[in-house]
Amino acid sequence: MSQGKSFLRIFQYSETSILLELKAEPKLDLLNELVVFKNLLYSNLSGIKQITLSYKSLLLQFSNPLKKYKNLKEEILKLYSSFDSSKSTIKSKHWNIPVCYESKYAPDLSILSEHLKLSHHQLIKLHTKPIYQIYFIGFLPGFLYLEGLDAKLYYPRKKSPKLKVSKGAVGIGGRQSGIYPNQSPGGWNIIGTSPTSMFDPNLKQPCFAKSGDTLSFYSISETTFKKIRKNRIPPNFREIIL
């Protein structure tokens, strides 16, 4: 058993699902623990239809109503106490996402630049520097929950959301940064636009990224933006081990 493992709360959520919640603050090693434990559950528990991950929990959904919840609970606890996420060899991917920060594609960049007292150049540098952790996908199909925004770029959401934020818009909302996979209403300040398709329902895997992957942004020109969008060029990645 690894040191410092978090307390696991097991809760029957619906007739066919169980919620596993870790009592801890979301941070990188917790995410890794969840990803590894999720894989372990998939291969060890029968009748699982789907496991979805969020900041500090896993939701296990079963094909049929749960008849032997108590036995299942014991089995889950046993699996949890015996696994060690540090010995994982699960492969993840690091994605390089192109973003055009030119004013036409960045309606709120100047406002942020003014309020945060950073030049456009400094702002872009701070946004493209970190490695962002992909926690999970939610809110909209293909919307990645990313952690890792530089604290110098924290900026509150707009007081009233805009009705139309364009597809690919890269925004900052509070302590988060993210990419709008489709045109939708939204309250984040838009500092750039990515030509990369974040969600395509016609693909078998409609979003390239998944929980446990990482991502970073790099700045591109308008010409490159147009080329990538027109030719639907998928993003570059390299494999990483969790």
Next chain:
Amino acid sequence: MIEILNSGWYTSIQDQGRMGMQEYGIPYSGAMDMNSFNWANKLLNNPLNAALLEMTIKGPKLKFHIETIIVFTGAQMDIKHNGNKASLYSPILIKKNDVLECGACKEGCRTYMSVLGGLQTERILSSRSQCDHITKSGHINKNTILQIKKKSFELNKGVTLKSPLPSYITKEIEVFKGPEFDLLESVTQLKIVTQTFTISHLNNRMAYQLEEKIIHKLPEMWTTAVLPGTVQLTPSGTLIVLMRDAQVTGGYPRILQLSNHALNILAQKSTRNVLHFKLKSFE
């Protein structure tokens, strides 16, 4: 094929939905009242997941360009088949050029129309359920063309079932404790499971908001998993019941979870209908 002459108030193609795709942030979708959906397909001996039409509040006007058999289930509705009254829960033989005019839903708000073999519309991510951001449109429109299969057998004798209407009329919505229910003060808990709630006009396939507020002191929380049937409590005290097209994650405390049965019943309720929660525990 079936031609849509008039789409009604809100009509969409639904099957059992997209279970298993939530890691991409894709809503579950599927028929709001699964019980009526299942009956509609069973009565035609269709595959369990056959796609059909879900009609809300008021049904569409349809013209058939092919022979087939159809069945209506769910909320009572005035249906005119070439001008003659037709009933729910009984197969209807359709001939080429037949026109079907669907009226308003009564004692419920969703009526289902299944077609022999199921609707053969586009399948996206292993489901034909219409949903914004996933399929081209979230609902059917005037002039939409619905492809169906050729009828392969003759209808000998119609079967009629007694309509299961009384179950919709109940105000009782069976719920289980949600993960954050125990964080509420006991007086608040008691209030939630004893008082009557009214469905606000903000109700659709994504969520139903309730009018009565519940004042509470629950802290903010990290975005987490939610399901259709999850009852969220917003900071301002509004209860939001998530329905089939809801987002797959949410940041509000999850105070209750509807049973599958209750979710189907709620799907037949609409603006100004009242309900009360009945707390149950898992066996």
